[in-house]
Amino acid sequence: MSRQDAERKDWPLWEVFVRARRGLSHGHVGSLHAPDAEMALRNARDLYTRRQEGVSIWVVEAAAITASSPDEKDSFFDPAGDKIYRHPTFYTVPDGVEHL
């Protein structure tokens, strides 16, 4: 396979984020292939907002995302498991406090 063929077959992967409506955050909806960001945006429009699912789209090249590794799951997330004092419900609000 020539270099050109390889490039054509390997358009980069883009992650797509769609905001369903004003006031909501953009949420990840999936990914797609496109030669560049502008085309990724247009492909995203065709693939992910066919049924009026969104009012705004972000695309990010997948390679630009630094993600946590499943291998680090234990050290990353488990330590938060027993820190119940991090939840507001841990604290009792004294009677008579109205504007806390």
Add this chain to the structure above:
Amino acid sequence: MTAADSRGSSSASTGEVAAYVLRLADDALILAQRMGEWITAAPQLEEDVALANIGLDLLGQARSLLTYAGVAEGRDRDEDDLAYLRDERDFTNLTLCETDNGDFALTMARMLVFSAYQCELYARLVASTDETLAAIAAKAVKEVDYHRDHATQWVLRLGDGTAESHRRMQAGLETIWPYVEELFESDELFRSVAERGVGVDPAELRGPVLAYVDRVLRQATLSRPETSVNHKGGRVGIHSESMGYLLAEMQHMARSHPGASW
């Protein structure tokens, strides 16, 4: 003016409205059929979906226009009758719309010119004195704006891409260019509906359409082809060889099984 009202005006003018609307309908229908041929054959899955979307937009426009043409002519023909039961000589689409798809670059060249044409056309039809036509145009104008953008993006990338993509993009333009002047060809029917504020004389679209196309071609390092050959005849039912094959594929099911539904 509603569809029912339009039937009330003089028969000559309703005949004109029906014939005019049928031209617009046939353009959309025949190109929709061509776009459908790309399904499963596009360079990438994402592009496959994009081309199918564009084809379906055109089909939607064709359905509204055919239905209205049927009402306006008052011969009790619905969209299916008009799409599936007319013969080649009764179709009044532009020759450009029936040209073979060729490669992806040719399809993009055709889409650039035709969607630029539809953009200018529908933008004016929004102000038609015929309310049905104005409403169809109001919906369609946003769709064709997207088609034009899609074609523009690809023409820029292929024209200003590799040596091979540039060569094929220019070749696509050269192939379709003999069919471009027909888009702007005026005749008595066009002039009459334009005078009545119902339709648009395509001659007035030539300037803005070619200005848009030229701008894209320049940016894409492509050149507008020069040709002394101008194919015509589509508007009066004289079509190219490709048209027979296209209609055979489009119509054979409906004709082999009249009235079938599923």
